[in-house]
Amino acid sequence: MKSILFSIHSQITSFSKSERKVAQYILDHPQQVIGMNADTLANRAGVSAATVVRLAKILSTDGFPGVKIQLSAETKMDDSLYTEVDPKDPLNVVKQKMEFRIGHTIEQTNLTLKDKAVSQAAQLISEADDVYAYGLGASSIVAADFQQKFIRIGKPVVQTMDTHLIATGIVKSGTVLVLVSNTGETLESQKLADVAHEHDVPVITVTHDEKSTLAKKSDIVLVHDDSEENEKFRTAATTSLMAQLYVMDLLYYFYISMNFDENVGKLKESRDVIQKHFK
Structure with missing residues (x-):
């Protein structure tokens, strides 16, 4: 509850x-x-x-x-x-606050994130020849996490902060663009979405605001909770980042389940390569 x-x-x-x-x-x-x-x-x-x-x-x-x-x-x-973090809080209280906030954020994300949207996003990624991922600031961490997960199961993903590189890469057919923006108002992401649409490339966006400018420019919107949005004291993205990573995890595991045996085999191959050459 x-x-x-x-x-x-x-x-x-x-x-x-x-x-x-x-x-x-x-x-x-x-x-x-x-x-x-x-x-x-x-x-x-x-x-x-x-x-x-x-x-x-x-x-x-x-x-x-x-x-x-x-x-x-x-x-x-x-x-x-x-309440928000107080300078007088001992570490054990900070732990309790973060545990409570992260748990609440994930619970709320489960309520806002539509199963159909996750399924559709996974299907688009499955059918794509190439996938490009972009996020600015803390959202770049989520885009990088998306890349490393999907590459391990054989799906080519390009993740970079270079918007020019992404813009030139998404002009070909068979491509999907994945954008991560907490507010959905990041100008760079909006411009990339415009480029994608000019070339009939579908856009998947991860954001907490389904009414945002970027959400309106997207084909599929994966909505997460952001209980920090109205906080007066927000030193950095914390629960919003956890919510975005959680959405990516859900998308990843659903994608694996679509072709479970094949994807598990690719994960084993990835693990074997690492163990053989780097351990």
């Missing part, structure tokens, strides 16, 4: 002004809210009962009763885990 308190914490800036009042009251008084009805909570938060009902539907498919059930399951949890 996903953490409703962490969901509220990470989404609160996207709520309306009146919804934020309810959300903040829930964060401040989770145990008390369990024993309230919608009218009581509305009165305490200074909003209408309709606002409480509306926010509850955003947070839970079961509405306000569902919110209270989830709150009751979380009241014994240390609420400091929902």
Whole structure:
């Protein structure tokens, strides 16, 4: 079950002004809210009962009763885990926070990522003669991870930060372009998507925003969660990076399962080559 308190914490800036009042009251008084009805909570938060009902539907498919059930399951949890890293936190608390956040992000990614999109992306990659992968900044790590995984099972993948090289490489048929962008607003990725479309090359994008500019330019969008998006203190990509890597892992394992015996054989060949010549 996903953490409703962490969901509220990470989404609160996207709520309306009146919804934020309810959300903040829930964060401040989770145990008390369990024993309230919608009218009581509305009165305490200074909003209408309709606002409480509306926010509850955003947070839970079961509405306000569902919110209270989830709150009751979380009241014994240390609420400091929902907050960002504090300079006073000892290492064991940082560990707990990261474990909680990463687990929550993967759980949410499982809800946002569509099975059909993963299947379609794997099929496109399977049929392609060549695959190009690009990501900027931390997303380049994900693109590199994608490359090393698929090369080991015999799928040619070019991953580079050189956008000119990718642009010239994707002009031929039988090619697929894989783009990784957390926000979906990276200009370099958008330009590469434009080049791909000019040459009828399908584009697969990994992003947390399916309404982003890049997502709209893509044929298949693999959507992941990013609970860091609304954080005030974001020193680097952490849970967003883990979410992107998780999406790539899912795509990789689904691809293997499509031709399991053949791909397992290629993995064995790759392992044998490494062991023979480099160990």
